[in-house]
Amino acid sequence: xxxxxxxxxxxxxxxxxxxxxxxxxxxxxxxxxxxxxxxxxxxxxxxxxxxxxxxxxxxxxxxxxxxxxxxxxxxxxxxxxxxxxxxxxxxxxxxxxxxxxxxxxxxxxxxxxxxxxxxxxxxxxxxxxxxxxxxxxxxxxxxxxxxxxxxxxxxxxxxxxxxxxxxxxxxxxxxxxxxxxxxxxxxxxxxxxxxxxxxxxxxxxxxxxxxxxxxxxxxxxxxxxxxxxxxxxxxxxxxxxxxxxxxxxxxxxxxxxxx
Amino acid sequence: xxxxxxxxxxxxxxxxxxxxxxxxxxxxxxxxxxxxxxxxxxxxxxxxxxxxxxxxxxxxxxxxxxxxxxxxxxxxxxxxxxxxxxxxxxxxxxxxxxxxxxxxxxxxxxxxxxxxxxxxxxxxxxxxxxxxxxxxxxxxxxxxxxxxxxxxxxxxxxxxxxxxxxxxxxxxxxxxxxxxxxxxxxxxxxxxxxxxxxxxxxxxxxxxxxxxxxxxxxxxxxxxxxxxxxxxxxxxxxxxxxxxxxx
Numbered sequence: 001x002x003x004x005x006x007x008x009x010x011x012x013x014x015x016x017x018x019x020x021x022x023x024x025x026x027x028x029x030x031x032x033x034x035x036x037x038x039x040x041x042x043x044x045x046x047x048x049x050x051x052x053x054x055x056x057x058x059x060x061x062x063x064x065x066x067x068x069x070x071x072x073x074x075x076x077x078x079x080x081x082x083x084x085x086x087x088x089x090x091x092x093x094x095x096x097x098x099x100x101x102x103x104x105x106x107x108x109x110x111x112x113x114x115x116x117x118x119x120x121x122x123x124x125x126x127x128x129x130x131x132x133x134x135x136x137x138x139x140x141x142x143x144x145x146x147x148x149x150x151x152x153x154x155x156x157x158x159x160x161x162x163x164x165x166x167x168x169x170x171x172x173x174x175x176x177x178x179x180x181x182x183x184x185x186x187x188x189x190x191x192x193x194x195x196x197x198x199x200x201x202x203x204x205x206x207x208x209x210x211x212x213x214x215x216x217x218x219x220x221x222x223x224x225x226x227x228x229x230x231x232x233x234x235x236x237x238x239x240x241x242x243x244x245x246x247x248x249x250x251x252x253x254x255x256x257x258x259x
Numbered sequence: 260x261x262x263x264x265x266x267x268x269x270x271x272x273x274x275x276x277x278x279x280x281x282x283x284x285x286x287x288x289x290x291x292x293x294x295x296x297x298x299x300x301x302x303x304x305x306x307x308x309x310x311x312x313x314x315x316x317x318x319x320x321x322x323x324x325x326x327x328x329x330x331x332x333x334x335x336x337x338x339x340x341x342x343x344x345x346x347x348x349x350x351x352x353x354x355x356x357x358x359x360x361x362x363x364x365x366x367x368x369x370x371x372x373x374x375x376x377x378x379x380x381x382x383x384x385x386x387x388x389x390x391x392x393x394x395x396x397x398x399x400x401x402x403x404x405x406x407x408x409x410x411x412x413x414x415x416x417x418x419x420x421x422x423x424x425x426x427x428x429x430x431x432x433x434x435x436x437x438x439x440x441x442x443x444x445x446x447x448x449x450x451x452x453x454x455x456x457x458x459x460x461x462x463x464x465x466x467x468x469x470x471x472x473x474x475x476x477x478x479x480x481x482x483x484x485x486x487x488x489x490x491x492x493x494x495x496x497x498x499x500x501x502x503x504x505x506x
Contacts (some may be wrong), residue, residue, distance in 0.1 A: 044363075044370060121351070124350075125349075128345065128347060128350075129343055129345065129347045130347050130348075130349055130350070132309050132343070132347070133341075133343060133347035133348075133349075134349075135307075135308075135309065135329075135332075135336070136307050136309070136336055136340070136341045136343075137336065137340075137360070137361045137364075137409070137413065138332075138333045138334075138336040138337050138361075138364075138365065138413070139360070139361070139364050144364075
């Protein structure tokens, strides 16, 4: 009898390691298959997915961004009042919003709305043999289904982050006016007075690109790997959301070191 | 011509197909029958590369295709269309878009022309009135007919039907039977039908193969099946609960 069989903890650790290796390997293989076919994407599917993922996400991203900007000001209000530092309100809210909060919260919102939906849709197509039907029609499922979704998720998250940046700052400026009496012009002067520049915006957009990459890969991988009917679709969606969220936070930590 | 030669297939310890061999002639309506779980659907999935056999050969028009990779299967799949048991239309597309998709991909048609052609093809299966409806809005029989229209867009020489009349009401089932028969008679298409619908089998089949315990039990015409004194076949074609058949 081997040590692993005698020791249930060792056995569980081994099984978890193999499962993790399968997931990472599966995502690696999927990425390679996507990159090989990246030029063969279906234009109609791309437009359809961009509409479904980006345009239909606008309301939820708008609400999240407006309130996020407002929350940033509410949190800063105590210090701003104590030190009469109204001129720094724009910088304080803008720095955190552009570099961290807008990309992160937008990614989590898009992960919940778009990533989960993508996994559920692909998983359902797998368990109802729609993917096999595509193959039998001599249509490559990766080029037809996956590549447009991958590109659409990347484009959606970067665009939505830019949109969220603008709306969050708008929400922050008018919350500052309502709560602290700081004029929007003073707020925007704080934003553009030299403490912040486009590098901060690009840093946030780079983060959103990285988040989108992991989300697109995870949602497509878990969707295509679905097994076991309706409960299998549920498990796939759950795994996709958890993997995307964990990936987003780990990558946020790593990318934050880049400056 | 199509030939399965000594096909073996196992899933884990369970051997589903054990040395299955038979030929299908061009233009015939060929039925594969047998009890549930005997490997009928598994067998036809080998022909379009959805499953790979453990050993044996599949010959299609003089070419051995059982070891083809995904890319090599492309031309085979255009030659051999398949209608799945549950129709498997794409839920996110209308019926017309479902039929237009292979036209757009394989006939170099733009979206507008493909949709116009798709509506004509839907008319052939009497589904033109439902062109703009989504598959979940339709009944099983209607979805099957749309799936047949979609399968025919690639102008196949062979069409594989996996239990085409299962879950249909008798009228819809006979309409599907008529469509399958017309494919053979009017278009010269070879139809390979997996079924255990006795009405279909004895009304439209040219020849039948019966699988039992992973092997070929008998190949013959419907008349030969009716006349046989094999107890297992008689139990199956008469739908008797009691008999020598071991399920």
